[in-house]
Amino acid sequence: MNLISDRLIQSQVPLASQTSYRVGGKAQWYAAPRNWEQLEACFDWYQAQDIPLTLLGAGSNMLISDSGISGLVISTRYFRSYEFEEETGLLMADAGEPIAKLAWKAAKRGLKGLEWAVGIPGTVGGAVVMNAGAHQQCLGDILVSATTLSPDGKIEELNPQELNYSYRTSNLQGTNKLVIRAVMQLQPGFTKADMMQLSSANWTQRKTTQPYHLPSCGSVFRNPQPRAAGWLIEQLGLKGYKIGDAEIAHRHANFILNCGAATASDIFHLIRYVQEKVEYHWSVALEPEVKLVGEF
Numbered sequence: 001m002n003l004i005s006d007r008l009i010q011s012q013v014p015l016a017s018q019t020s021y022r023v024g025g026k027a028q029w030y031a032a033p034r035n036w037e038q039l040e041a042c043f044d045w046y047q048a049q050d051i052p053l054t055l056l057g058a059g060s061n062m063l064i065s066d067s068g069i070s071g072l073v074i075s076t077r078y079f080r081s082y083e084f085e086e087e088t089g090l091l092m093a094d095a096g097e098p099i100a101k102l103a104w105k106a107a108k109r110g111l112k113g114l115e116w117a118v119g120i121p122g123t124v125g126g127a128v129v130m131n132a133g134a135h136q137q138c139l140g141d142i143l144v145s146a147t148t149l150s151p152d153g154k155i156e157e158l159n160p161q162e163l164n165y166s167y168r169t170s171n172l173q174g175t176n177k178l179v180i181r182a183v184m185q186l187q188p189g190f191t192k193a194d195m196m197q198l199s200s201a202n203w204t205q206r207k208t209t210q211p212y213h214l215p216s217c218g219s220v221f222r223n224p225q226p227r228a229a230g231w232l233i234e235q236l237g238l239k240g241y242k243i244g245d246a247e248i249a250h251r252h253a254n255f256i257l258n259c260g261a262a263t264a265s266d267i268f269h270l271i272r273y274v275q276e277k278v279e280y281h282w283s284v285a286l287e288p289e290v291k292l293v294g295e296f
Helices: 036-047 099-108 124-130 192-209 229-235 264-282
Strands: 009-014 026-031 053-056 062-064 069-075 082-085 090-094 143-149 155-158 178-185 246-248 256-258 291-293
Touching (some): 090 099, 124 178
């Protein structure tokens, strides 16, 4: 199989449209396999090269540099399937499934445990890697296991303890292990009406307190203790502050928006500006929740 001539692996593919920020350069090499055979072929090709590997889900928690990404980018966008066991509450889902879609489907089945995710823009794979969460809940609360595939073909089934879960992080970050599937334990026995009401309340709260009208990555910084990052930024009067077309949101200071023509460099420099101001005034080092990919 000639992966290049067969167009499975393509060169110089623009990535901005595949990220929620709508910014960033091109992938030197790019593949979006549609099945196991193609994924394994991509890994085999990568193993024969001396290049970096980047794994891409929904691109919702990623800031890709304007110069793009060197090496091979593998997208899991086509790995989508799920199955509910309504009697036991088990949910099995592939990495490319949008986590918000599954949250609504769980609510319609009267299953509790995923209703916090109705406004989360990412995929199951990304949620596993970063231990996504909201409303004082997180994926680690319900995850039974995650199946990963390494470039050398090694398949592992890992539980939350083996993933070393903590706030918005796991030991999968910074590795080349690709999450391909997750099993979650939800709670059966609730009514559809009750779960839809709870899910709708969570969605309404997110819509009224967070900006969804312009491209963003969600929360830019992890929340330090005891104050939230947004509160620290807001107290400095930084809402509405802009660099280029990147702006700190008026509705929520932990969001940086692409107001139309922002570059990745604009957003990156605004991130650094906020970090400097917060550290100077509050002696707090804000840690980005968004993953910076490429050269800045």
